[in-house]
Amino acid sequence: MTGKRILVCLTGASGAIYGVKLIQTLSQRGHEVQLIVSKWGHETLSHETGLSVEDLKKYAEVVYDETDLTAGPASGSYHLDAMAIVPCSMKTLAGIANGYADNLVGRAADCALKERRPLVIVPRETPLNLIHIRNMERVTEAGAILLPASPAFWHKPENIDQLVDSIVDRIIPHLGLSRTEIEWTGDI
Numbered sequence: 001m002t003g004k005r006i007l008v009c010l011t012g013a014s015g016a017i018y019g020v021k022l023i024q025t026l027s028q029r030g031h032e033v034q035l036i037v038s039k040w041g042h043e044t045l046s047h048e049t050g051l052s053v054e055d056l057k058k059y060a061e062v063v064y065d066e067t068d069l070t071a072g073p074a075s076g077s078y079h080l081d082a083m084a085i086v087p088c089s090m091k092t093l094a095g096i097a098n099g100y101a102d103n104l105v106g107r108a109a110d111c112a113l114k115e116r117r118p119l120v121i122v123p124r125e126t127p128l129n130l131i132h133i134r135n136m137e138r139v140t141e142a143g144a145i146l147l148p149a150s151p152a153f154w155h156k157p158e159n160i161d162q163l164v165d166s167i168v169d170r171i172i173p174h175l176g177l178s179r180t181e182i183e184w185t186g187d188i
Helices: 016-028 039-049 053-059 090-097 104-114 130-141 160-174
Strands: 005-010 032-037 062-064 082-088 119-123
Touching (some): 016 032, 016 053, 032 039, 032 104, 082 104, 090 104, 090 130, 104 119, 119 130, 119 160
Parallel strands (some): 082 119
């Protein structure tokens, strides 16, 4: 594979379609996608999209269990080019901000930060309380890129897919990849 190895994590926050579209886009561009879906990420994925992790496996080289702290991404020496948590729950954000790596998503994020790899966190919550804001500040100071799922409207989107694309298109360059126009294929 000539592309990069990207770890994508879906947690329980609303907005699973952002993670689905990112996985699909990375795979279509020839990047190796590795995937972690948290327990509540499974629930949200099913509820919001009607999809399961089984549906996403065709886009991922490997799918890890969030409880497996012996998996490759739990080690700083494991080769990953970048990591994205899309969507990121406030629980996951709090764990990362405070170094509480009780599952593979948190531990992989901890490794990304300590190894100075790109870590893109896409939180989905509104309104924000001061604890959320301070946790966002902490992860930003630690080196993460905080990219809230706030779709743009300047391009006059005609449907939800185009709103989703506007966020995925913003995530791509922060993973160290070149930005190109995204086409929604709807084939998941």
